[in-house]
Amino acid sequence: MISYKEFLHFPSQIKKFQAFTESFKDKCNTYNDEEYEHSTQYIFDNQESLVNQIFAAFENRNIELLKTSINYLSSYLADKMPETFPLLVDSDIIPVLISIASPENMLNCMNTAYRCLYNITCLYSNTTEIMLNNNILDIFYHHIFNMELMKSSICSIDGIINILTDYPQLIDQVSFQCRPSLILGKPPLKRLITNLLNVNKSLIFSFYRLFKFYLHANLPNFELEEIFEFFLTCINYKTKNCNFNHTNNHKSLYKLQQYAQVAGFYGINAFIMESKAKEEHFNRIASIDFFDKILLFDNDKDIIIGFEVIAKLVKYSLRLLNYDFRDIFEYCKRYFNSPVGVAAYELIGTILINCEEDTLCAFVLCSEHDFLEILTKGIIQGSFDILVPATKSLICVIKGYKENIKIFLNEPVFEALLKALLMDDKSIYLDLIETIRILFERCIINQCIDECISAFDCAGGLDAFDGLYQKEEDEMIKEKIAHFLNRFFPPADFYDGD
Incomplete structure (x- = not known):
């Protein structure tokens, strides 16, 4: 397995790895029910009244009022995102909400309370200990294993992510209790991905973020393989002959296909960054034509993550790849001094540092682009993040090209x-x-x-x-x-x- 440090040749790559590390501290976005999505009107306009209304409805077993009150609290959290909410810690509202969200409770407000609890995990770290002491993870597990897949299912995955963000020491426990195989279900994985996209496309990235945490756990090899297969299936996913309920528009279907593929790119990148990739993994990844997918991407971040994965493959073994790398030159010119341009120059630098003479000659002798002009412009006019890879590339070319x-x-x-x-x-x-x-x-x-x-x-x-x-x-x-x-x-x- 290759250490992530071997991939860090350039300043921007170091910053990206730091951002990758910092991303484990990022919490997920709040969730609002469609029924209340555009509502900013609440029963009360202060936190104490919102909490007291739930207590009153709970004590009186007024189900309709209880459901409405919890929905209003959840919507208030999602819309206003208040920086502080002392009553969540100073009162028993969280134990009450967890009790209501429990599958054993007969109040018929389980899903409403579950979504409200999720929003609390998004906004406040000081409530996490109380939630853990009241078995919040069991609530999220229940919605993963025992509930029909729905739009709000994202709250269960993202809720666990929020808990792990606050308590990363629980990663081994959570990955054992909520195993990858239980989350992914029975094969084929393509069917799962289709269902996720059909219900809520953001679920694909929620799976990626959870599995990114799992890569920190002491997982057995067969579970690492399950995660790897999920990421690889995402990259190779195609919407052909898939029946998406919400649209028959070909362009929309293609966008969903790209959404799954990009999630796979991020997943494979994390798999390599966490030093989990072995020779057989690199061999399978290298068989994918990443350029064929990247050339159709229209989002800068998607293009960049694609280039990052290719750069890691180049570092591992350039001979495994059968690409026409001269396609990168167009990105250097079209996206000059932008993040995509930086990634393109870095990819060229990585190739030249690791390539043999025939690849170097193909670059220099490219008839469609003046490669030396691309490098010299990068050094003379480029930002610092372009200057370094362009300089190292020019050094490689001058030393290596002798014709x-x-x-x-x-x-x-x-x-x-x-x-x-x-x-x-x-x-x-x-x-x-x-x-x-x-x-x-x-x-x-x-x-x-x-x-x-x-x-x-x-x-x-x-x-x-x-x-x-x-x-x-x-x-x-x-x-x-x-x-x-x-x-x-x-x-x-x-x-x-x-």
Whole structure:
């Protein structure tokens, strides 16, 4: 299994991993019944009255009033999302709601109370201990295992996610009590995915988020395989011949197909990030034509997660992939300096760091796009998140492509290399100096050193190196700069290391 750290080549990738880690702290959105979805009118306009009305109706066993009162409280929470609600802790309202939501209760308000409790888990962490002490997880489990799939079923999955967000130490317990096989049911998984999309498409992402937590648990291998199969089935999901009740529109069906596929992308990405992927997993993932799916995506985040998965496959084994990677160039140009553009440049950088000479040559010799122009523009005009992968890519190309040295002997290439030297990254800094030295040495061998010096000088190279030498404090770097200048621009007695 590959550690996630091996995938972090570039600044943006590091930030994305940090965001991935932080996402475990994000709670799910509140839920509002359609009946009350657009209502902001409540029986009372203050928290105490809302709670007292439920107590009164519960004591009097007034079912209709109780149901209405709980609905109003739930709708108030979903609409107003108040920052604080002291009575939820200071009164017995949560134990009462859990009692009403219990399947043993005969008050016929179980679903109403269950949805209200879910909204409380979304908004407040200080209520979670009270809920756990009153067996809230059993309420959510009941709605997963014993209730017909419906739009509000999302509350059971997301409710567990909210609990795990507050109490991640419960992951092993929850994953044991609510096993993946019990959630996924009997095969085929495609039928489950169709049902989820038909009832509430957001359920697909709820499954992903719950299983992302489960990847932190000590799951046996067969349960990891069940989660992996779910994610893979989502990626390969097609709506053909599926009967969706809510629409017969082909475009809507296709959007649902993409929704499932994107959830699968996120799931596979998490599976790899959590270091759960083994050789057989990578082999199966690599058989999927991700580009075929990504090219049809119209949402930036969906494209980015697709590129992230491909980058991880490239890191594992580029030879497994049978893609025309030149499709990425169009994303570099069309989405330049946007998050999608950053992801495209990072994917190119990952490929070049891991590829063999034939792939590198295919990039350089691409007839449809000027690859060197894409890289130099990324360095000269790009944001920092593009600058780093574009620089590493250009270094790889100059070092690896030996067929026609003259394609590098122009002002934009040297301007890009010199701009990259301004980065505060010592490892790249030294690599750049070495790359420029290699370029000059090859020009001597190929008898085109005059062209090289001319292009270098036009880009301000001599002045730039002189300035770098004067301000550099690291003696090892100063020595390398002096060696370069003395080698190719003699006499340069000034650069004697003193």
